[in-house]
Amino acid sequence: MITGKQRAYLRKMAHQLEPIFQIGKEGVTDAFIDGLNKALTKREIVKVHILETAMLDTRDTCNYVAERLGAEPVQAIGNKFIIYRKSDEEKYRKIELPRK
Template sequence: MLTGKQRSYLKGIANSEKPITQIGKSGVTDSFLEQLDLALEAREIVKISILESSLLDAKDTANEVAEQLDAEFVQAIGNKFVIYRKSTKNPKIQLPKS
């Protein structure tokens, strides 16, 4: 579970990131989750955009994806959301202590 300070730190990092993938009409699929799992292991923090045609809510979708991938929801703004998971093999992001 992230503290407020850690969440703020991750929001600052995510601010300069571009979305690396999109969720379309088909919604959250198994192949999407596999791709995102690999991206989280490599990058630790990932920004995803939701296409308007999918009619999904960003915050609900982010929480669902984070739960399935054992990741942490960071933020949702408009049709984009950010999730974080510490890499098991090569951690890069050093979170501040509480």
């Protein structure tokens, strides 16, 4: 569980990121989860865009995806959301969160 201060720090970092994944009309698939899992391992923080054709609630989708991946939801706003998970592999750890 991350604190509000850590969440704000991650939001600041993710502001400049472009979404690297999109959720379309098929919704959240196993292939999407697998790809996002690999991306989180290498990047630690990922921004996702939900297309209007998906007809999904951003916050609910963010929480569902984060739960499936063992990640932390950082922000869900508009049709984009951000999730964070500390990388399992030492060589990919780039983000140093503020202390609790």
